[in-house]
Amino acid sequence: MYFVLLSVLAYLSTCHCLIEDGKVDENHCVRLKELLDSSSVSLEITKKGFHREVVTTVELSLDALSGVRVMLVHRWPRGVYLDPYQLASLSDHSDWQILLDSAIDLEVPAHKTSGFVTYVYPSPLRPTSRLLRVTLPIHGRYHEPTFDEKRFTSVNIEPPDLLCLNVNLCSFLGVEFNNFKPHTVLDAPCSPDNSSTCPWVRVHHQQKQGPVCLQFPVGDGSLVTPVCAGTLLVTMICCVALSKYMWEHRIV
Amino acid sequence: MGKLITHLAEKHALFAASFAIRLALVVYGDYQDRTMEVKYTDIDYHVFSDAARLITEGQSPYNRSTYRYTPLLAWMLTPNIYVNMVFGKILFIACDVLSGLLIYKILCLRGLSSETAQRICSLWLFNPLPMGVSSRGNAESILAALVLGTLLCMEAKHLLWAAILYGLSVHMKIYPITYALPIALTLRTPDTTPEKGTKRWRWRSFIDFIGCFLNRELFLFASVAGGVFCMLIAFFYCMHGWEFLHETYLYHLTRRDIRHNFSPYFYMLYLTEGTYPSSHILPYLLSFMPQLILLLVASWAFHSDLSFCCFLHTAIFVSFNKVCTSQYFLWYLSLLPLIVPHLSLSLKQGVGLLLLWFAGQGIWLGPAYFLEFEGYNTFLFIWLAGLLVLIINSFILIQIVAHYKPTHSPQRLKVE
Numbered sequence: 001m002y003f004v005l006l007s008v009l010a011y012l013s014t015c016h017c018l019i020e021d022g023k024v025d026e027n028h029c030v031r032l033k034e035l036l037d038s039s040s041v042s043l044e045i046t047k048k049g050f051h052r053e054v055v056t057t058v059e060l061s062l063d064a065l066s067g068v069r070v071m072l073v074h075r076w077p078r079g080v081y082l083d084p085y086q087l088a089s090l091s092d093h094s095d096w097q098i099l100l101d102s103a104i105d106l107e108v109p110a111h112k113t114s115g116f117v118t119y120v121y122p123s124p125l126r127p128t129s130r131l132l133r134v135t136l137p138i139h140g141r142y143h144e145p146t147f148d149e150k151r152f153t154s155v156n157i158e159p160p161d162l163l164c165l166n167v168n169l170c171s172f173l174g175v176e177f178n179n180f181k182p183h184t185v186l187d188a189p190c191s192p193d194n195s196s197t198c199p200w201v202r203v204h205h206q207q208k209q210g211p212v213c214l215q216f217p218v219g220d221g222s223l224v225t226p227v228c229a230g231t232l233l234v235t236m237i238c239c240v241a242l243s244k245y246m247w248e249h250r251i252v
Numbered sequence: 253m254g255k256l257i258t259h260l261a262e263k264h265a266l267f268a269a270s271f272a273i274r275l276a277l278v279v280y281g282d283y284q285d286r287t288m289e290v291k292y293t294d295i296d297y298h299v300f301s302d303a304a305r306l307i308t309e310g311q312s313p314y315n316r317s318t319y320r321y322t323p324l325l326a327w328m329l330t331p332n333i334y335v336n337m338v339f340g341k342i343l344f345i346a347c348d349v350l351s352g353l354l355i356y357k358i359l360c361l362r363g364l365s366s367e368t369a370q371r372i373c374s375l376w377l378f379n380p381l382p383m384g385v386s387s388r389g390n391a392e393s394i395l396a397a398l399v400l401g402t403l404l405c406m407e408a409k410h411l412l413w414a415a416i417l418y419g420l421s422v423h424m425k426i427y428p429i430t431y432a433l434p435i436a437l438t439l440r441t442p443d444t445t446p447e448k449g450t451k452r453w454r455w456r457s458f459i460d461f462i463g464c465f466l467n468r469e470l471f472l473f474a475s476v477a478g479g480v481f482c483m484l485i486a487f488f489y490c491m492h493g494w495e496f497l498h499e500t501y502l503y504h505l506t507r508r509d510i511r512h513n514f515s516p517y518f519y520m521l522y523l524t525e526g527t528y529p530s531s532h533i534l535p536y537l538l539s540f541m542p543q544l545i546l547l548l549v550a551s552w553a554f555h556s557d558l559s560f561c562c563f564l565h566t567a568i569f570v571s572f573n574k575v576c577t578s579q580y581f582l583w584y585l586s587l588l589p590l591i592v593p594h595l596s597l598s599l600k601q602g603v604g605l606l607l608l609w610f611a612g613q614g615i616w617l618g619p620a621y622f623l624e625f626e627g628y629n630t631f632l633f634i635w636l637a638g639l640l641v642l643i644i645n646s647f648i649l650i651q652i653v654a655h656y657k658p659t660h661s662p663q664r665l666k667v668e
Contacts, residue, residue, distance in 0.1 A: 048625065049624050049627040050625075051625065089298070106318065109510060145523050151629040215627065217631065219519065220523075224523045227520050227635060230635075231517060231519070231639070234639045234642060234643065235539070238646040243545060246653050247553055250554065251556050
């Protein structure tokens, strides 16, 4: 409790210092708003089959602004999953880190699970550059068999939200937030270690890209009777033939 | 004397060479992992290592999701964290070569000359499949060594050791539990009363049959193997609770992985999964029946030749299982060298069966690739290919059974 109180106090005092030092100049905030207004996020999906790659490209139209951190929030439908261990080994070799909002079962079919959210943080060591590209491997889940003609199921992948955190805090301290409309503020984990939440500015784009539709093959439910009959027939025949030969050649 | 030394040197050279090749593969694997996109090391190896790391941090190995093995394995691999990540792979390749040695010993006990035994044992030592699997960091070789150790001790009549190793191998992986039936049939007192056909009363012959299972040897084996198994279970249950039982055993028994695999049942279980919530237990039960019948018949027909019986058991269990992946094939491949010298197949026939076995898998891999990586709906073809794989495997097993010539070795008789 005291720890929380202390950290809040420490945080506020830092803010105070920042406000004092930087004078929260309006100019900076205007530039930030311009940056948000003109940024764009695009989503592209490569590879085929059950193992795909989601490539997100973020374009920040202004040159790098000091003190601005960005993050991508993906809301994944239940038809796909990310493998946390694969991600862990990938992030060793890439310049981003990822946080998942829930534990992921890698094996259950789509209808027995729910969607989840991931937060992708480009490395804070790297200055926020004009172009940011993050590639995430995703995997399709098996779906319930269908009974209609279409033997594929569609899974829509929404482009991620772009979130900005201004370390100079002009977004929520000092100047009123109204300046940032149509962008909104929401709470999200400050960093990939999920130790605290920060108010992030969620960027609204004028022309937001629609969802990308993935097609996954799905079992044909109308074949259930012939498949069951065929399977049982073949296994029974194999069983009888093998039993017969084993019995005939038994060692007494 | 000189001949003996050359002979020993030859044998040692064989094992040393096979170990060196595996070691070279481990070194190469490390190089590939560091430099290439496609990793050499098996994903399971990272699972084991993560579990071992959790152990060193005082946590449960089951905090690593998809760790579905005994905690013993994670314990064994803690040097991965303390010493070097390569430790586990060295352990696995050592077990692999040890399996080769055990095959050699069993073959010698079964009356083969040392030279022939070496040649047959090379089938395992220089087989690229186990070499690749163990150097990629898959733990199957530990189980192969334990099962072969059990068979060697049974063959040499070291019952106590056989029981300990058997208890341990069932603890490591549940599937050798089916060997209990042929082992019990081997250890029972031989029926010495002369057969009087129908004149004997039914209940009388039944009591005699049950009675022949009540002997010292069987009691010793059952109590030691059961004791080792139960003690390990109790120990780890105290440490990790229900999670241990569920992840290590119950998960495998109740496994409902509907994703495509070699099993002939895969599509049936996928289509009935969830669609008929009340009755999907029926296809599940029906898929148990052939496995059960075949294991019973194999036990009764071939229990007098335990190695052959265990080979058949494993091959049947894997082929007729509800889930079957390519690593399962290794379970019976380690027992194959034990029966090869007793097969009266010509080289041509043998190679033909081998090619047929590979062809079955190749035919399955085609549609599976198109489903998994190209996104074509090939479920129906995968199912048909799965049935074909089953038919091919059954055909190969029939050929093996029909061409198997058991020979009672002089050594065996002496021990008896």
